[in-house]
Amino acid sequence: MKALGIILAGGNSTRMKELSKKRAIAAMPIACSYRAIDFALSNMTNSNIQTVAVLSQYNARSLNEHLNSSKWWNFGRKQGGLFVFTPTVTSENNWWYRGTADAMWQNIDFLKKRHEPYVVITSGDCVCKCDFGPIIDYHIQKQADITVVCTKAPEWDDISRFGTVKIDDNGLISNFEEKPMIAHSNIVSTGTYIIRRRKLIELLEQCNAEGRYNFVTDILIRYEGMKKVYGYMLNSYWSNIASLNSYFRTNMDFLKKDVRDFFFAKEPKIYSKARDLPPAKFNQDAKVRDSLIGSGTIINSVVENSVIFKNVFIGNNTVIKNSIVLDGAYIGDNVRVENCIVESNETLLSDTSYVGDDQIKIVIENNNRLGI
Known part of the structure; x- marks a missing residue:
């Protein structure tokens, strides 16, 4: 060239x-x-x-x-x-x-x-x-x-x-x-x-x-x-x-x-650095609609109109709507996330709610995952 x-x-x-x-x-x-x-x-x-x-x-x-x-x-x-x-x-x-x-x-x-x-x-x-x-x-x-x-x-x-x-x-x-x-x-x-x-x-x-x-x-x-x-x-x-x-x-x-x-x-392709991860896993209670789900992610509940990146865990009775969840996030049970961007490697404790109303909310909690 x-x-x-x-x-x-x-x-x-x-x-x-x-x-x-x-x-x-x-x-x-x-x-x-x-x-x-x-x-x-x-x-x-x-x-x-x-x-x-x-x-x-x-x-x-x-x-x-x-x-x-x-x-x-x-x-x-x-x-x-x-x-x-x-x-x-x-x-x-x-x-x-x-x-x-x-x-x-x-x-x-x-x-x-x-x-x-x-x-x-x-x-x-x-x-x-x-x-x-x-x-x-x-x-x-x-x-x-x-x-x-x-x-x-x-x-x-x-x-x-x-x-x-x-x-x-x-x-x-x-x-x-x-x-x-x-x-x-x-x-x-x-x-x-x-x-x-x-x-x-x-x-x-x-x-x-x-x-x-x-x-x-x-x-x-x-x-x-x-x-x-x-x-x-x-x-x-x-x-x-x-x-x-x-x-x-x-x-x-x-x-x-x-x-x-x-x-x-369509050709030509978009390239990126590859990571060896298992396919996303959808457990029995998972309900996913109009969303992108990354490799290594485990889903146990509802995800709608969202982009979920790699190695994310989503617990039971949780609802994620119109949100972005970045790599490695852990979302506990009974959590609601709507109109948010969850930062990578974040931990959202069970029984919590995060909702962005007039604008997109960035969720950064700095919780200790081992303390759950």
Whole structure:
């Protein structure tokens, strides 16, 4: 492939509330068996991009453990591979990543040593499925300096947390606003960009020399009108999970057959790190409807319209509705959980109730499971 990949996976989001205290956003669990970053990695390998760098920083341990072998995404090659870069203290630099442009600049030697003419930059916190090949062809055809992959914002999402763009009839981006208070367009950037490798190196070095560290504000917006920035419209499913509401809605979308079929029944595949677990077990009193159930889970009662991840135990006379239960949770007897996200490895004691009314409730109890 004539491009290498960079996945930006170092950021934090206060919109995720307590869920981001123990993991990077890119490591958030999705659809029972996946992490958010699996979608970006799968898009890379399915596009025949053989060299990919993941730039991680905030709460990186869980993410780095997930990426401990490149074989799951077929990056284990002699010519290329999967590289994970965290901030490194050197004699010349002791900064953490100060922004997306700075993260790439601190690893600029990686870019300089490569030979691929193009770079695909994408985010690790988006759920989508796309082939980067036609986007690169579009970039070349337009003779663009930068191509921004765009889509229409989901109607239910908060558009003020995205970068919004206006695209003319020729595909040229005429206006780019980063997280506007009042949006003048419903077309948003997906956080995926195509740029020539040498052009990226030039812009990163110039930004750093001027004390500028953000790729969007200090390159895309600052050079608006000076560089040819084109928009490529993505017309398939896309969601950014970096808010509590969006994370919940994205997981619930996988209860829809058309969404599941798009990601998992149609080629190319979405890959993830495999775990050897037994199938889910449904005991005599289990009643499960319109739900996804992960491997290793044991269910003894009612589950409706919910996503239950791996290794979860659900006790007797318990009701779980419209909720997400993350890996390893233990839910006792006579428990009610509705409109909630139960954090991984949590213990919900018997005879308790957790209900989110006006908004989704995050359940973190820190109970001692051995004390039940």
